Amino acid sequence: MIVETGHFALVLAFVLALIQSVVPVWGAVTDDRRLMQTAAPVANVLFVLVTLSFAALTWAYLASDFSVVNVWENSHSAKPLIFKISGVWGNHEGSMLLWVLILVMFGSLVALFSGNVPAQLRAAVLGVQGWITAAFLLFVLATSNPFERIVNAPIEGNDLNPLLQDIGLAIHPPLLYLGYVGFSITFSFAVAALILGRIDAAWARWVRPWALLAWVFLTLGISMGSYWAYYELGWGGWWFWDPVENASFMPWLAGTALLHSAIVMEKREALKVWTVLLAIFTFSLSLLGTFLVRSGVLTSVHAFAVDPERGLFILVILCIFIGGSFTLYAWRAPLLKQGGLFAPISREGALVLNNLFLTAATVSVLVGTLYPLALEAVTGEKISVGAPFFNLTFGPLMIPLLLAVPFGPLLAWKRGDLLAATQRLYAAFGLALVAALAVFWLWGMKQVLAPIGVGLAVWIMAGSIAELVTRTRIGEVGLSRGLSRLVGLPRSAFGTTLGHFGIGVTLLGIVMSSAFQTELVRTVRPGDTFDVADYQLSFSGLAPRQGPNFTEQVGHFTVRQGGTEVGVLDPSKRLYQARGMPTTEAAILTFGFSQLYVSLGETRADGAADIRAYYKPMITLIWLGTLVMSIGGIISITDRRLRVGAPKPARAKIAGLSPAE
Amino acid sequence: MTRKQRRLTLIGAAAVVLASAAGLILYALNDQIVFFQTPTDVVAKQIPSGQRIRLGGLVEEGSIERSEDAKVSFRVTDTANTVPVTYVGILPDLFREGQGVVTEGIVGPDGIFRADSVLAKHDENYVPKEVADALKAQGVWKGDDTTAQ
Numbered sequence: 001m002i003v004e005t006g007h008f009a010l011v012l013a014f015v016l017a018l019i020q021s022v023v024p025v026w027g028a029v030t031d032d033r034r035l036m037q038t039a040a041p042v043a044n045v046l047f048v049l050v051t052l053s054f055a056a057l058t059w060a061y062l063a064s065d066f067s068v069v070n071v072w073e074n075s076h077s078a079k080p081l082i083f084k085i086s087g088v089w090g091n092h093e094g095s096m097l098l099w100v101l102i103l104v105m106f107g108s109l110v111a112l113f114s115g116n117v118p119a120q121l122r123a124a125v126l127g128v129q130g131w132i133t134a135a136f137l138l139f140v141l142a143t144s145n146p147f148e149r150i151v152n153a154p155i156e157g158n159d160l161n162p163l164l165q166d167i168g169l170a171i172h173p174p175l176l177y178l179g180y181v182g183f184s185i186t187f188s189f190a191v192a193a194l195i196l197g198r199i200d201a202a203w204a205r206w207v208r209p210w211a212l213l214a215w216v217f218l219t220l221g222i223s224m225g226s227y228w229a230y231y232e233l234g235w236g237g238w239w240f241w242d243p244v245e246n247a248s249f250m251p252w253l254a255g256t257a258l259l260h261s262a263i264v265m266e267k268r269e270a271l272k273v274w275t276v277l278l279a280i281f282t283f284s285l286s287l288l289g290t291f292l293v294r295s296g297v298l299t300s301v302h303a304f305a306v307d308p309e310r311g312l313f314i315l316v317i318l319c320i321f322i323g324g325s326f327t328l329y330a331w332r333a334p335l336l337k338q339g340g341l342f343a344p345i346s347r348e349g350a351l352v353l354n355n356l357f358l359t360a361a362t363v364s365v366l367v368g369t370l371y372p373l374a375l376e377a378v379t380g381e382k383i384s385v386g387a388p389f390f391n392l393t394f395g396p397l398m399i400p401l402l403l404a405v406p407f408g409p410l411l412a413w414k415r416g417d418l419l420a421a422t423q424r425l426y427a428a429f430g431l432a433l434v435a436a437l438a439v440f441w442l443w444g445m446k447q448v449l450a451p452i453g454v455g456l457a458v459w460i461m462a463g464s465i466a467e468l469v470t471r472t473r474i475g476e477v478g479l480s481r482g483l484s485r486l487v488g489l490p491r492s493a494f495g496t497t498l499g500h501f502g503i504g505v506t507l508l509g510i511v512m513s514s515a516f517q518t519e520l521v522r523t524v525r526p527g528d529t530f531d532v533a534d535y536q537l538s539f540s541g542l543a544p545r546q547g548p549n550f551t552e553q554v555g556h557f558t559v560r561q562g563g564t565e566v567g568v569l570d571p572s573k574r575l576y577q578a579r580g581m582p583t584t585e586a587a588i589l590t591f592g593f594s595q596l597y598v599s600l601g602e603t604r605a606d607g608a609a610d611i612r613a614y615y616k617p618m619i620t621l622i623w624l625g626t627l628v629m630s631i632g633g634i635i636s637i638t639d640r641r642l643r644v645g646a647p648k649p650a651r652a653k654i655a656g657l658s659p660a661e
Numbered sequence: 662m663t664r665k666q667r668r669l670t671l672i673g674a675a676a677v678v679l680a681s682a683a684g685l686i687l688y689a690l691n692d693q694i695v696f697f698q699t700p701t702d703v704v705a706k707q708i709p710s711g712q713r714i715r716l717g718g719l720v721e722e723g724s725i726e727r728s729e730d731a732k733v734s735f736r737v738t739d740t741a742n743t744v745p746v747t748y749v750g751i752l753p754d755l756f757r758e759g760q761g762v763v764t765e766g767i768v769g770p771d772g773i774f775r776a777d778s779v780l781a782k783h784d785e786n787y788v789p790k791e792v793a794d795a796l797k798a799q800g801v802w803k804g805d806d807t808t809a810q
Contacts, residue, residue: 234751344670356675360682367686372694382697384715384765385690392689397682521750522730573754582754601731601751610731612751 003068006056007147010097013049013104014137016042020107020130024123028196036123040111043126046133047108054101057146058088067153070094070146076159076578078549086170087160092294092310093146095173099290100136102174102181107133110185110210117206124192125185132184135317143310159549159578168228172221176248179218180286183255185210187283190276191325194332204266204275209637211262211279215255216633222248223626234584234599236519236614238622241390246369247289250362254282257358260351268413270341270348273333274355280329284322285362291318297373346416350408357401364393402456402507405500406463410470424470428462443516453511460504464497495636502629509593509621518615525608533615535596536560537569541607550576552585555600555609559589566591571600571611593618695765700742703768710770716744717763725758737762737774744768748776 020042027035057070061084066072074091075084083090089098107129114122140146189207193199225248230238239245258278264271291297295311342348368385375381406428410421436455443450469475471489474482518533526541538558545552557569569587576583586599594617601610697715698708708714716737724736724743731750735758736743746764756762756779764776 341664341667343667344674352671353674356678360678364682364686367690371690382715383694384697385694386765388693389689392693393682393685396685397678584751584754599751602727610727610751612731 002056002059003065003147003149006053006060007145009049009053009056010137010141010147013046013053014134014141016046016049017130017134017137020046021127021134022130023127024130025127025195028120028124028127028192031120033119036119039123039126043104043107043111043129047104050097050101050104054088054097057094057097058085060147061085061088064157065153066155066157067149068146069148069150072150072154072157074160075157076549077156078578079160079165080548082167082170083160083165087164089173090160090164090169093140093144095177096136096140096144096294097146098173099177099181100133100140102177103129103133103136103184106182106185106210110188114206120196121189121192121203121206124195125188128188128191128195129184132188132321135321139310139313139317143313157578159576162550162574162576162579162581162583163232165549165576166228166232168224168232172224172228175217175224176221179214179216179221179255180248180251180289182210182214182217183251183279183283183286186214186258186279187325190279191328193276193336194325194328197332197335199272199276199336201266201269204262207279208259208262208266211255211258212633212637215252215259216630216637218248218252218255219626219630219633222252223623227623231586231588232583234586234612236586236597236599236612236616238619241368241385241387243369243372244293246365247292250365250369251282251285251289253358253362253365254278254285257355257362258282260354260358264348264351268342268348271352271355272336276333276336277329278355278359280325284325285366287318287321291315292369342413343415345411345418347408347411347413349416350404350411353404354401354408357397361394361397361401364397365390368393399456402460402503405460405503406466409464409467409496409500424466425463428459428466431462432456432459447515450511450515453515454508457504457508457511460507461501464500464504468493468497490639492636492639495632495639498632498635499629500632502625502627502632504625505621505628506623506625509618509623509625513616513619513622516617517619520613521610522613523608523610525606530613532596532613533617534561535566535615537598537613539609539611542603542609545572547574549578550574553600553603555598555603555611557587557598559596569596569598571598573600573603590620593620593624595619697763699739700737700744701739703744703774704742708768710768713765713767715763715765716746716774716776717761718744720756720758720760720762722758737764744774745772746774746776748779750779752779 020039023035024039024042027033027038059065060068060071061075062081064071064075064077064084066075070091070093074094075087079087087094089095107126110122110125110129114125117125186207189203189210193203222245225245226238229240230236258275261271261275261278265275291311291314295314297311368389372383372385375383406425407418407421410416410424411418432455435458436451439454440451468486468489471493472482472485474486477485520530520532522530524530524539526539529536529538531537536559538560540556540558542553542555545554552572552574554570554572557571558565559567559569567589569589571587572585574583574585575581584599584601586597588598589596594615597614597616599612601612603609695713695715697717698706700716700718702708703714703716718737718739721736721738721743725733726735727733732747733749733752734745734747736745738744746766748764748766763780764774765778765780766774766776769775
């Protein structure tokens with residue numbers, strides 16, 4: 001009964017989404033206040049209905065109701081509670097339902113928190129959200145119904161893919177979806193602006209918090225996915241340039257460009273047409289990502305079930321939304337007035353440079369991801385595009401961008417002074433040089449690129465602080481005055497600093513862990529002691545252990561440094577009974593920012609085991625850096641100017657353009 | 662600077678960045694991609710030693726030999742031809758005899774394939790698509806019931 005209620009709520013939501021697609025947009029175009037007013041309540045009811053539906057599916061999982069096909073295929077009564085809950089989206093149908101849930105949640109948030117947006121724009125935005133919601137609800141109902149029943153209910157379920165039975169499943173997909181789907185709001189704002197045929201600086205101010213929010217979640221989602229792959233797959237790698245990873249990385253790159261171009265638009269009314277294009281492009285990449293991952297075009301742990309019908313359906317949605325919005329853009333964008341003039345050396349110029357490189361990098365990743373698919377479709381030839389391709393294309397495009405990062409915030413709007421900015425960065429440059437020389441002195445020619453990489457990372461970190469130093473004039477006015485000026489700075493200044501600082505931190509982690517890691521592959525017997533970097537590991541043997549729904553062989557290693565014991569490592573090989581599937585559980589010890597990583601390979605009858613051991617210096621900085629970036633993003637969202645509506649004078653100035661409220 | 666000059670600077674910068682991106686992509690697509698080959702391709706095409714390829718097929722029954730320090734050798738077959746492979750490292754959990762596998766590496770002068778990565782399946786139902794297609798081409802594909810990917 002509860003399951004049927006969930007299904008019914010979903011059908012009802014679809015009907016409401018259709019209403020939301022038409023009525024408010026019609027109202028916005030004809031300037032009919034009553035029609036526009038339907039948008040917000042409908043968006044809220046949609047959220048309630050889809051939440052009900054999602055709750056019903058969750059209940060079926062908690063109750064292990066195996067008469068529901070989806071639960072039977074992906075759950076098991078012995079599965080721990082947390083995985084019963086996260087298992088709801090550990091399959092195709094459930095994860096699409098989560099996608100829709102997050103979509104309508106954002107719609108509801110727009111309805112609740114955009115009181116300062118003109119009624120016409122707001123109604124049109126929610127209407128466009130309605131289009132996306134209706135399309136994806138139809139997809140779920142027609143091809144991926146999670147509420148389907150079996151006539152003769154089995155007694156036990158098939159269990160969840162063991163790779164997914166991890167806390168990562170509870171965190172990574174929701175975060176990633178919040179990011180992916182969050183960009184639907186910026187898309188809707190862009191399409192709404194095109195429909196209404198007008199756009200101004202205030203538009204950028206309304207859009208930026210949503211773009212920032214989506215970007216923060218996407219950053220965290222990608223980072224979490226990377227860490228999950230790192231500890232779960234047992235290969236010690238954290239990024240593989242796998243098409244599935246690229247699918248999430250492309251909207252991130254485009255979204256980062258969007259954040260920056262929206263600043264230009266907000267402050268200077270320039271780059272309007274470009275910002276709208278980027279907003280459409282970013283969400284198009286999110287849709288492309290959903291298509292690549294969910295359609296089964298790519299085979300990976302993310303493609304739960306391949307059904308050509310589903311792939312085709314998402315492809316059709318993709319074509320309609322991407323094709324439709326770009327057509328609308330080509331038709332309506334010339335109506336939007338260009339504004340704001342600036343010299344090439346200026347804050348705007350720096351942000352344009354940022355956009356150029358980020359877009360070019362996005363395109364290089366896009367080509368690397370789609371080329372193998374296109375080639376196979378056309379010629380039937382199978383190729384793989386891996387890390388070497390991206391190192392040669394993405395890498396060189398990132399270096400000039402990263403070198404330029406510290407300059408951007410130091411240049412003035414309209415016309416900047418490159419020399420003055422350079423002078424303010426002398427200290428940062430000095431620090432970077434010292435760091436590079438120190439690395440060179442310690443390790444010499446062994447790793448030629450490491451000093452350059454470390455220097456670049458320190459340059460970005462020190463350079464991003466240079467802006468705060470400059471703005472507080474801490475060197476001239478003394479520490480206490482300087483600190484009080486620091487407190488008075490707008491929060492977006494801290495956001496920028498942290499965002500840029502985080503990139504430096506991540507880069508430092510990438511360079512250090514890849515240049516100076518120690519890797520060891522060997523066979524160990526009980527009693528063996530061996531060295532990994534500065535640590536001595538003693539293997540004392542394998543022991544069996546019984547888990548809730550698996551059995552495992554656990555290897556026990558004692559870790560010593562200079563004779564004192566500093567920890568133990570217990571990597572294991574598990575066998576999940578329901579599917580008869582083995583998995584490798586790596587053991588990790590963290591020392592400061594560095595990690596010792598051991599994973600178990602083949603075990604033998606005489607108690608010997610093949611192992612792979614790594615020492616990865618400063619590797620956690622990779623993920624800590626993304627955390628710093630995200631905190632920067634959150635601080636930027638709380639900036640006062642984004643919370644209040646458009647300031648009165650500005651509104652008066654554009655009164656002729658903006659709709660009457 | 663006049664408005665026109667400013668615009669030209671902007672367009673010029675964009676052109677330079679995009680052209681270098683395009684150049685890099687084209688160069689990398691020529692040089693850095695890896696072709697997928699079946700054992701029959703390796704034998705028939707006389708792939709020069711030192712060239713990087715992806716070799717896919719089934720792990721031949723009874724061919725896996727393990728020695729000290731995680732060295733392993735096995736043969737990859739598409740039932741018509743087989744190629745011997747060596748690899749040092751931890752094999753994926755689902756690497757088994759008679760199952761599909763994709764390995765990446767180079768063919769040595771002695772005809773032995775030196776793999777530096779071995780990819781097996783993500784879950785027990787999954788067969789790499791390249792392998793499934795190659796097996797279908799050889800007519801030894803055993804039905805789709807086991808490949809609900």
